[in-house]
Amino acid sequence: MKEFFIKFHLADSGYFTALRLAAGAVCSSLREADLDTLEDFKVCVTESALILKNCGFEYATVVFNGGEDVCCVIAGEGGAPCAGDNELSLALISALVKECDISRKGEIIEKVTLKI
DSSP states (O other), X not given: OEEEEEEEETTOXXXXXXXXXXXXXXXXXXXXXXXXXXXXXXXXXXXXXXXXXXXXXXXXXXXXXXXXXXXXXXXXXXXXXOOOXXXXXXXXXXXXXXXXXEEEETTEEEEEEEEO
């Protein structure tokens, strides 16, 4: 199984673009996927990072794993975590990926796991 790690500061929106590009590159190198699947995965990874930002986290750690499926785990770190309004992002993610697991501590989303 191949793994690829990224850690970045959520306050800088430029990193979201870099994360989106990295998600596409990792996904295409680990799995032969059609263009629509690749785009959906990039959207879901970006939305997951936005969820963590909305929940008050300072950093995000992103781990991509490749096997039969491509899995991405996005976890929040630091900051002052709080409950955020993420209803639209969560609906979008659950509509676009094969599997999505949301880890919460109370009302705070701490980690999102995506699988395509």
